[in-house]
Amino acid sequence: MSKLPKNLTQHDIKLLRVFQTVVDCGGFTAAETELNIGRSTISIYIANLEQRLKLNLCQRGRQGFSLTREGQAVYNAIQTLEQAHQQFSQLVASLTDECSGELVILTADQLDQSRLTLLSKVCAALQQQAPRLTLALDVMPLQQIELALLKDQAHLALMPGYRQIDGLQYQHAFSTPIFLCCGSAHPLYSVTDEDINDETLAGYPAIHPGIDINPEGRKQLQKLKASARAYQFDTRLALLLSGGYIGFLPAEIARPYIENNQLRFIRPSQYQYPFNQSIVTKTSPRDSAKVQLALNIIQPLLACLDGIKSD
Structure with a gap:
């Protein structure tokens, strides 16, 4: 035939x-x-x-x-x-019409300097390369971010890599150290590091992030007596400044309060863990062109961000 x-x-x-x-x-x-x-x-x-x-x-x-x-x-x-x-x-x-409409970027909590630097550079590049795009940035709880990505209600998220679920893809962005802290009104504020150990810490109320975190973080939290829960760093900071709790904060968020003698690190060489950040997108997003545009901008910026952190 x-x-x-x-x-x-x-x-x-x-x-x-x-x-x-x-x-x-x-x-x-x-x-x-x-x-x-x-x-x-x-x-x-x-x-x-x-x-x-x-x-x-x-x-x-x-x-x-x-x-x-x-x-x-x-x-x-x-x-x-x-x-x-x-x-x-x-x-x-x-x-x-791929470079018009709204592009939604979500974060999970207060931005430290590393994430603020990354997002500001991403937004600047998006505005230059796709001026018809309307950028929408918002803060949501982790589970709501995952749901928004899966439902194509958001295009990209910068969030802790605390778990991976089907339908989303994760790219490690960077890690920042997170340290055990206490406020100036806390009994441990004036105690030297040499006099603080696991048994000492177990006697004081501590803040739990309220989510499953990475293995290094879990090991640290197991040493503490969880008596409060606060995932958001600003709410966790309020608990620490109250003087009633110990808890973990990223170094970049804690630093201004350390310098003003409102917080202190507790044995920072021992009580710390890496705060891993990931760029998260839907595996097969509806607006794939917008997502890919953002990812193409982010890739070279991550290397630059490492340079900023090391300065």
Whole structure:
């Protein structure tokens, strides 16, 4: 059986569309009005298509119009071709409008200097490369961030890598140290590090982040007596400044309070763990072009951020 040319010509497509219309209308006579051509011309077109395909596509005569088995198969293939054409048109339309609309970036808590630096540079690059985009930044609890990404309500998140779930993809961004702290009103504030050990710490109320964190962090938290819960760093900071609790804070957030003698680190060489950050996106996002644009901007910035941290 011979086939149509591998690359369909405009004439081939025209013949296929005439055949499709005839089938949709249920015969040659009904198709005349739809195609705005005479029945004899339609007959010539169908005969031409059958000759090119070396197939008998339909029966026409006194008993009416009907498709042959081969004709039905060709008609089904035309439907598939039509769907592919529509999908292509939709794709082109989406690409034309890919750099407009809203791009939503979420974070999970108060921004330390590392994350603030990264996000500010990302926003500057997005504004320059895609000025028609409207940027929307927001802070949400971790579980709400995951749900927003899965529902295509957000495009990207910068969040702790505390777990990985199906449907999302994770790229390690950077780690910052997180240290055990207490406020100036806490009994341990004036105790030297040499006089503080695991048993000492176990006697004081401590703040738990309220989520499952990395293994190093879990080991540290197991040494403490969890008596309060605060994932957000600003709320955790309030508990620490109250003088009633000990708890972990990233060095960059704690530093101004350390310098003002409002907080202190407790044996920082021993009681610390890495605070790992990840760039999180949906595995197959609806607005894939926007997500990819953001990721392409972020990649080179991560290396620059490492340089800023080391200064």
